[in-house]
Amino acid sequence: MLERVxxxxxxxxxxxxxxxxxxxxxxxxxxxSAASLRNADVWLPHLVxxxxxxxxxxxPIALFIATFTGIVMSLQASYTLTGTIPVYFxxxxxxxxxxxxxxxxxxxxxxxxxVGANISAELGTMRVTEQVDALETLAYDxxxxxxxxxxxxxxxxxxIVVLLAIALGIGSGWITALQLxxxxxxEFVKGLRLFFLPWDVWFAVIKSVSFGAVVTGVGxxxxxxxxxxxxxxxRSATRTVVVASMLILCLDAFWAATLL
Amino acid sequence: MERRREALVGLVVxxxxxxxxxxxxxxxxxxRRDMVELRAATxxxxxxxxxxxxxxxxxxxxxxxxxxxxxxxxxxxVHMSVRPELALPADAAVLLAPESVFxxxxxxxxxxxxxxxxxxxxxxxxxxxxxxxLPDFSRLTATADEIARNLTVISERFQIAFTEQTALxxxxxxxxxxxxxxxxxxxxxxxxxxxxxxxxxxxASAAELGAAARVARTSFERIDSIIGSAGAGEMLGxxxxxxxxxxxxxxxxxxxxxxxxxAARQADTTFARFDALLAAAETGDxxxxxxxxxxxxxxGAIEAVQExxxxxxxxxxxxxxxxxxxxx
Numbered sequence: 410m411l412e413r414v415x416x417x418x419x420x421x422x423x424x425x426x427x428x429x430x431x432x433x434x435x436x437x438x439x440x441x442s443a444a445s446l447r448n449a450d451v452w453l454p455h456l457v458x459x460x461x462x463x464x465x466x467x468x469p470i471a472l473f474i475a476t477f478t479g480i481v482m483s484l485q486a487s488y489t490l491t492g493t494i495p496v497y498f499x500x501x502x503x504x505x506x507x508x509x510x511x512x513x514x515x516x517x518x519x520x521x522x523x524v525g526a527n528i529s530a531e532l533g534t535m536r537v538t539e540q541v542d543a544l545e546t547l548a549y550d551x552x553x554x555x556x557x558x559x560x561x562x563x564x565x566x567x568x569i570v571v572l573l574a575i576a577l578g579i580g581s582g583w584i585t586a587l588q589l590x591x592x593x594x595x596e597f598v599k600g601l602r603l604f605f606l607p608w609d610v611w612f613a614v615i616k617s618v619s620f621g622a623v624v625t626g627v628g629x630x631x632x633x634x635x636x637x638x639x640x641x642x643x644r645s646a647t648r649t650v651v652v653a654s655m656l657i658l659c660l661d662a663f664w665a666a667t668l669l
Numbered sequence: 670m671e672r673r674r675e676a677l678v679g680l681v682v683x684x685x686x687x688x689x690x691x692x693x694x695x696x697x698x699x700x701r702r703d704m705v706e707l708r709a710a711t712x713x714x715x716x717x718x719x720x721x722x723x724x725x726x727x728x729x730x731x732x733x734x735x736x737x738x739x740x741x742x743x744x745x746x747v748h749m750s751v752r753p754e755l756a757l758p759a760d761a762a763v764l765l766a767p768e769s770v771f772x773x774x775x776x777x778x779x780x781x782x783x784x785x786x787x788x789x790x791x792x793x794x795x796x797x798x799x800x801x802x803l804p805d806f807s808r809l810t811a812t813a814d815e816i817a818r819n820l821t822v823i824s825e826r827f828q829i830a831f832t833e834q835t836a837l838x839x840x841x842x843x844x845x846x847x848x849x850x851x852x853x854x855x856x857x858x859x860x861x862x863x864x865x866x867x868x869x870x871x872x873a874s875a876a877e878l879g880a881a882a883r884v885a886r887t888s889f890e891r892i893d894s895i896i897g898s899a900g901a902g903e904m905l906g907x908x909x910x911x912x913x914x915x916x917x918x919x920x921x922x923x924x925x926x927x928x929x930x931x932a933a934r935q936a937d938t939t940f941a942r943f944d945a946l947l948a949a950a951e952t953g954d955x956x957x958x959x960x961x962x963x964x965x966x967x968x969g970a971i972e973a974v975q976e977x978x979x980x981x982x983x984x985x986x987x988x989x990x991x992x993x994x995x996x997x
Contacts, residue, residue, distance in 0.1 A: 614689070
């Protein structure tokens, strides 16, 4: 009995220590990466390629998801608002939801799977194949070479992708309202503009910047901590997606509580 | 390859920025650089928020930029941007009201003469329009709730007061009211009949008066014609003479009446004395009374009268016995 209790306590203690170690290592990685910003000659040449990989290459999947999100939002809004509520509130609901929530969050979750897992797997592979060690041997700053351009590219490109996703989501919701619902463009635009504030767009941009940093940062962290070969790479990719998704949702709640 | 990738990244970045900027501007209602700022002071703004529509005669002419409490806290200042070509009325005011029942509010520019609400705030600053806000639905709901509670109290009191006995009394009262109503109806019917008779009489009287008036008019016309004729002066002269004779006759009658009044007064005096005499006789005072009251005296008087008569007869038969006539 005593052994079981002590075993359980040891499990809790080890998990807590591991979590705290992880947080500490992540903080150390963040600080080291910030310090690596001064090595611009190392990370700058890789910034645009990473922007292309992380941002431009993610646009199709982000737009695909946003399109169907807009369609579903419009249909569900019309279904929910049937009755006494004016139909132009479909525009309000689609616009507000896409700008404030679904555009940034769904795009970030999607990119957590695509970009985060990709970075984690890439860096994990480099780690298990000792390419990262080789960089250090060649006097390359691995953080400036591997982490900084990815994180900066995500910070720069996530808002772009999110803005495009928001625009397309609203557009698809608009077209759905015109084609599938008994609505006119003036009605939809009226609802769209009814409660619109420019701050809403800034809110989406701020959220997407933080989401980009989290997704790539978590991917880099788990990638650089990959161990035990291909199995470890897969585990790192999975952890990246899970942790990044959780952090995205936590950050989403944090920004909503602090900025709105 | 590298150049192509960079171009692609640049395109996507620019496209994203353009979408964000243009979309924001479009959702705001377009570029608003050429807008004119308006300010209005209200006691409260209800549910009005920045971005709400500003309307003039139902047309959207701008947006609400900001809502802020004045430094003194006595009012709320609503900052608006409206189209520069908008011609405001001289007595323009801003009414904040719900745009729909779902919480979206609007600021409507109107003329105070159109809607003279008593609670427009007149802020003592140039360029600030007076403003007012209609009660929002929460206030209406609160008022309705208060009314409902009052109704509940009234209902409870009514339930307490309205017992079975009250119902019976009420029924009896209603029956009494019915009887009274029937009586009143009957009285009214009778009075109506009387009024009809009266009105008929009035009508007849009015007709007669009308006829009399016509006759009078005819008479007056005739009098006018007579007065206006040539023999009127002579007739008037005759009438004056007759009146003069009547006046003299009246004077004579008056003097005769005065004499008659004097004679009547003397007769009254005589009768009074006679009454006194009779009273004295009845009481036995005086000679006549004693005469009337004493039979012996009466007999004596009779005898004296008889002797006097005998004496007179003897005198007449033998005058020389009693009379002697000589000159010297």
